Amino acid sequence: MERESDLYAPVKALLTGQGYDVKGEVGAADLVAVRDGGEPVIVELKLRISLALFHQAVARLSVTEAVYIAVPKPAGRTARRALKDNLALCRRLGLGFITVKAGRAEVLCDPGPYAPRRNKVKRARLLREFQRISGDPNDGGATRHGIVTGYRQDALRCAAHLAEHGASRGRDVAAATGVAVATRIMRDNHYGWFERLGTGVYGLTEAGRAGLTHWAYSW
Numbered sequence: 001m002e003r004e005s006d007l008y009a010p011v012k013a014l015l016t017g018q019g020y021d022v023k024g025e026v027g028a029a030d031l032v033a034v035r036d037g038g039e040p041v042i043v044e045l046k047l048r049i050s051l052a053l054f055h056q057a058v059a060r061l062s063v064t065e066a067v068y069i070a071v072p073k074p075a076g077r078t079a080r081r082a083l084k085d086n087l088a089l090c091r092r093l094g095l096g097f098i099t100v101k102a103g104r105a106e107v108l109c110d111p112g113p114y115a116p117r118r119n120k121v122k123r124a125r126l127l128r129e130f131q132r133i134s135g136d137p138n139d140g141g142a143t144r145h146g147i148v149t150g151y152r153q154d155a156l157r158c159a160a161h162l163a164e165h166g167a168s169r170g171r172d173v174a175a176a177t178g179v180a181v182a183t184r185i186m187r188d189n190h191y192g193w194f195e196r197l198g199t200g201v202y203g204l205t206e207a208g209r210a211g212l213t214h215w216a217y218s219w
Helices: 005-016 049-059 079-091 120-132 149-164 170-177 182-188 206-214
Strands: 021-026 029-034 039-047 066-072 097-099 104-109 194-198 200-202
Touching: 005 021, 005 029, 005 039, 005 066, 005 097, 005 104, 039 049, 039 097, 039 194, 049 066, 049 079, 079 097, 079 120, 097 120, 120 149, 149 200, 149 206, 170 182, 170 200, 182 194, 182 200
Parallel strands: 039 066, 066 097
Antiparallel strands: 021 029, 029 039, 097 104, 194 200
16 A cells, blocks of 8 residues: 555545545545534544654544544554554544555544553552662663663672672572572573572672673662
């Protein structure tokens, strides 16, 4: 689909099939549909979703509550994920969302008020991570070497203990650092910082020593 006009016919067919009288390029709107003197429907047609498209559609809400955006239906896993995110945004903004594929228009959501349900599990996870992170190491963004998570800070505490005391048992590292899951962190070794030297005993790798240097002010 190369032109916005390629979207027009399928969207018009969808609306005329529902009894609307449809006209294109009415005022500033790409498409306007009216049925039995009711609330006019405005559809903004674009080849791709952009912030400007959402700005444009939201501005149309001052004219009518029935505002849709219409775009070609994307293909591919990444595109489908973006489609899901944009659908959620449309619902949050009170906009309708139409996709067009192979000459057929499909309504994914209609305009209207929307209040997403709060996810208690995600909320609890967010607060746990907030409590786990010491200080404010990311300062509104990533550090030079990436995002500092609570998990990374715990791994750094374990690495620092090994750097100072040498190979140690996991339970001793946990007791000295206050990292209750020290043994699991060293066993899983997500960053390549630790090496198992015996049953429950771990040492620090060269990568671990480099990590302590790279993340020196992060914990």
